[in-house]
Amino acid sequence: MATEILMPALSPTMEEGTLSKWMVKEGDTVKSGDIMAEIETDKATMEFEAVDEGIIGKILIAEGTEGVKVNTAIAVLIEEGESADDIVASAPAAEAAPSASPATAAPQAKAPAAPIVDTSPDWPEGTPMKQQTVREALRDGMSEEMRRDDAVFLMGEEVAEYQGAYKISQGMLDEFGVRRVIDTPITEHGFAGIATGAAFGGLRPIVEFMTFNFAMQAMDHIINSAAKTLYMSGGQMGAPMVFRGPNGAAARVGAQHSQDYAAWFMQIPGLKVAMPYSASDAKGLMKTAIRDNNPVIFLENEILYGRTFDVPDIDDHTVPFGKARIWREGTDVTIVSFSIGMTYALEAADKLAEEGISAEVIDLRTLRPMDTATIIKSIMKTNRCVTVEEGWPQGSVGSYISSVIMQEAFDYLDAPVINCTGKDVPMPYAANLERNALITTDEVVAAVKQVTYK
Amino acid sequence: MAAPKKTKQPNVSADDLKAYYKDMLLIRRFEEKAGQLYGMGLIGGFCHLYIGQEAVVVGLEATAKDGDSRITTYRDHGHMLACGMDPKGVMAELTGREDGYSKGKGGSMHMFSKDKNFYGGHGIVGANVPLGAGIAFADKYRGDDNVTFTYFGDGAANQGQVYETFNMAALWDLPCIFVIENNQYAMGTSQQRSTSSAEIYERGKAFGIPGEAVDGMDVLAVKAAGETAVAHCRSGKGPYILEIKTYRYRGHSMSDPAKYRTREEVQKMRDERDPIEQVRELLLTGKHATEDDLKTIDKEIKAVVNASAEFAKASPEPALEELWTDIYA
Numbered sequence: 001m002a003t004e005i006l007m008p009a010l011s012p013t014m015e016e017g018t019l020s021k022w023m024v025k026e027g028d029t030v031k032s033g034d035i036m037a038e039i040e041t042d043k044a045t046m047e048f049e050a051v052d053e054g055i056i057g058k059i060l061i062a063e064g065t066e067g068v069k070v071n072t073a074i075a076v077l078i079e080e081g082e083s084a085d086d087i088v089a090s091a092p093a094a095e096a097a098p099s100a101s102p103a104t105a106a107p108q109a110k111a112p113a114a115p116i117v118d119t120s121p122d123w124p125e126g127t128p129m130k131q132q133t134v135r136e137a138l139r140d141g142m143s144e145e146m147r148r149d150d151a152v153f154l155m156g157e158e159v160a161e162y163q164g165a166y167k168i169s170q171g172m173l174d175e176f177g178v179r180r181v182i183d184t185p186i187t188e189h190g191f192a193g194i195a196t197g198a199a200f201g202g203l204r205p206i207v208e209f210m211t212f213n214f215a216m217q218a219m220d221h222i223i224n225s226a227a228k229t230l231y232m233s234g235g236q237m238g239a240p241m242v243f244r245g246p247n248g249a250a251a252r253v254g255a256q257h258s259q260d261y262a263a264w265f266m267q268i269p270g271l272k273v274a275m276p277y278s279a280s281d282a283k284g285l286m287k288t289a290i291r292d293n294n295p296v297i298f299l300e301n302e303i304l305y306g307r308t309f310d311v312p313d314i315d316d317h318t319v320p321f322g323k324a325r326i327w328r329e330g331t332d333v334t335i336v337s338f339s340i341g342m343t344y345a346l347e348a349a350d351k352l353a354e355e356g357i358s359a360e361v362i363d364l365r366t367l368r369p370m371d372t373a374t375i376i377k378s379i380m381k382t383n384r385c386v387t388v389e390e391g392w393p394q395g396s397v398g399s400y401i402s403s404v405i406m407q408e409a410f411d412y413l414d415a416p417v418i419n420c421t422g423k424d425v426p427m428p429y430a431a432n433l434e435r436n437a438l439i440t441t442d443e444v445v446a447a448v449k450q451v452t453y454k
Numbered sequence: 455m456a457a458p459k460k461t462k463q464p465n466v467s468a469d470d471l472k473a474y475y476k477d478m479l480l481i482r483r484f485e486e487k488a489g490q491l492y493g494m495g496l497i498g499g500f501c502h503l504y505i506g507q508e509a510v511v512v513g514l515e516a517t518a519k520d521g522d523s524r525i526t527t528y529r530d531h532g533h534m535l536a537c538g539m540d541p542k543g544v545m546a547e548l549t550g551r552e553d554g555y556s557k558g559k560g561g562s563m564h565m566f567s568k569d570k571n572f573y574g575g576h577g578i579v580g581a582n583v584p585l586g587a588g589i590a591f592a593d594k595y596r597g598d599d600n601v602t603f604t605y606f607g608d609g610a611a612n613q614g615q616v617y618e619t620f621n622m623a624a625l626w627d628l629p630c631i632f633v634i635e636n637n638q639y640a641m642g643t644s645q646q647r648s649t650s651s652a653e654i655y656e657r658g659k660a661f662g663i664p665g666e667a668v669d670g671m672d673v674l675a676v677k678a679a680g681e682t683a684v685a686h687c688r689s690g691k692g693p694y695i696l697e698i699k700t701y702r703y704r705g706h707s708m709s710d711p712a713k714y715r716t717r718e719e720v721q722k723m724r725d726e727r728d729p730i731e732q733v734r735e736l737l738l739t740g741k742h743a744t745e746d747d748l749k750t751i752d753k754e755i756k757a758v759v760n761a762s763a764e765f766a767k768a769s770p771e772p773a774l775e776e777l778w779t780d781i782y783a
């Protein structure tokens with residue numbers, strides 16, 4: 001059967017090209033792989049190979065022709081005993097790929113003017129409480145989930161025999177053994193990849209990074225392998241796992257060990273990001289993170305590890321993702337923060353109260369999903385907002401919150417939102433410089449006074 | 455191409471030989487069709503064809519059992535067909551349609567099949583190597599005797615994470631077969647210009663991982679080497695490296711003018727070493743099949759491939775709602 005040879009697309013962007021040279025002439029026999037022509041694309045001159053066997057019955061486009069559109073018939077291939085005239089009219093033009101639909105992608109649903117907010121308590125009234133450090137709460141959260149599900153295991157540098165570089169996994173090797181509490185070599189890129197593969201394969205890994213600064217070595221697996229595979233596989237397989245470890249500044253450990261990655265991870269669809277402040281949230285969010293069927297970035301804070309909080313003394317304390325916690329109710333201003341930033345936010349609220357300014361303090365607890373409804377509802381009452389975080393200002397968590405407020409509560413604002421952030425510098429070592437690079441309570445107080453015109 | 459070590463030819467039945475012929479021919483014809491559809495604008499973006507390398511996956515799949523897994527890079531169509539994925543679903547993914555393996559959301563480089571333990575289809579060079587070791591880790595954790603075939607190229611073999619993975623795979627005795635598909639060119643850079651060692655598999659020695667070079671144009675040699683590797687891994691002795699010396703006839707991707715090698719080099723390989731022709735010869739000289747038998751097989755394969763192309767053209771584009779699904783489980 002005579003078939004038309006069409007002008008090929010030879011690059012992802014090619015729409016037309018120049019038929020520079022025919023390497024065959026009418027009557028020649030060609031077989032798969034033979035060069036038939038040279039075609040000049042927008043990128044290069046390419047050789048165009050025959051795919052089918054046959055005889056060149058007719059050349060339809062002369063060499064040297066410019067601007068030959070992709071899918072134009074350039075020659076006719078015939079079989080032995082056929083004539084080029086066997087092709088009746090030109091075969092219907094090959095179906096072009098349907099063009100992408102015009103940009104009518106559904107806009108993301110807007111939050112309603114009066115957002116619905118989940119204000120249910122995290123635990124029932126009268127629940128017995130115990131005092132625990134964030135460190136102990138994290139360990140208990142992991143251990144409870146490992147008792148519950150054999151597919152959960154912990155892997156990282158110094159998590160087993162050393163008992164954790166920051167003693168988060170203290171005692172876990174004794175309880176769970178070497179099969180489930182696994183010391184790795186110092187190869188973040190490699191073990192993050194192995195853990196992600198294990199998650200594809202049906203396990204539920206917890207990967208400890210000694211600090212999230214070292215997770216930069218593993219960034220490709222966190223983003224490209226763990227976060228995107230569910231989507232790329234059409235929902236067939238994903239990575240139910242937790243990447244956890246201390247994030248942000250500790251004390252005088254310099255620029256390479258002191259970065260807050262909240263805003264980076266928060267940007268990625270496919271990841272969830274938890275960033276607790278209190279011990280009860282550290283435990284409750286950890287248990288939720290391990291049970292979640294998606295990759296969760298769990299950003300801890302070294303300075304908070306030793307702080308003590310009340311933790312509900314019950315069998316299975318979990319905290320849902322996407323539900324902020326209002327630590328302090330107020331009427332004059334909304335202060336939004338998370339993790340270590342809550343320290344400054346709460347201290348500032350105490351100081352402001354002494355001056356007669358009533359601040360509402362919201363702990364986001366998770367940044368993705370983010371409970372913006374609670375922020376908007378609060379601003380409808382206070383009409384003012386200050387965000388507090390340790391990270392850098394450009395592209396910060398606060399700048400995202402500000403944009404949401406602009407879009408959803410602009411009419412309620414009586415002052416521009418202020419983002420209190422770390423200074424726009426790498427972390428210095430000198431004690432005085434480091435103090436000044438970090439966000440301070442006084443800066444939060446000053447910001448609140450600015451938005452309340454006090 | 456350095457003369458690869460000849461591995462002992464296994465005894466193979468006529469039926470097996472015919473099956474390898476069919477499986478390799480299916481990949482060849484499928485890829486030719488994919489190239490055609492790309493030329494017609496029905497397949498977009500990147501499209502890396504496997505033509506010339508067919509004996510690698512067909513030889514190794516002949517050694518796999520149910521429960522074994524496989525993972526590879528972006529040149530992945532052959533692996534999918536060889537492990538039994540439906541050509542229609544693969545082709546429909548290439549055309550970006552809803553009946554594709556990833557509902558049209560992955561494309562040529564990103565296809566998966568939970569059903570066939572095919573874990574992709576990964577576009578970042580080297581990244582699938584620790585992922586493959588992780589799948590093997592999961593099998594070992596559960597106490598299965600499954601193995602994972604982790605395929606990557608000579609170019610990926612220079613990535614640091616490959617050696618991080620070799621270290622941990624050896625340390626933890628992971629049942630992982632590292633298959634280096636050495637087609638001699640990392641995109642346009644030849645092995646001599648990119649790689650310090652002539653025999654890449656020897657790098658495993660630094661980690662105590664055994665390995666060997668294999669003639670990747672000879673499906674029987676690949677199968678024999680695969681049997682050694684599988685026996686090693688399955689018996690709990692840890693990972694194994696197969697450096698399979700192969701050759702891709704086409705460019706790195708569709709838009710590769712291939713100026714880094716001569717036309718004669720490619721033609722010589724096609725004429726003298728073609729993996730499909732070699733099996734064809736064995737079938738004919740061994741009187742396992744007649745020319746007519748082979749013609750019948752060719753026709754059958756062509757029908758399967760044409761049906762996959764028709765299916766891939768007829769399948770609708772994914773619904774716009776799909777934009778927002780499968781982001782979270």
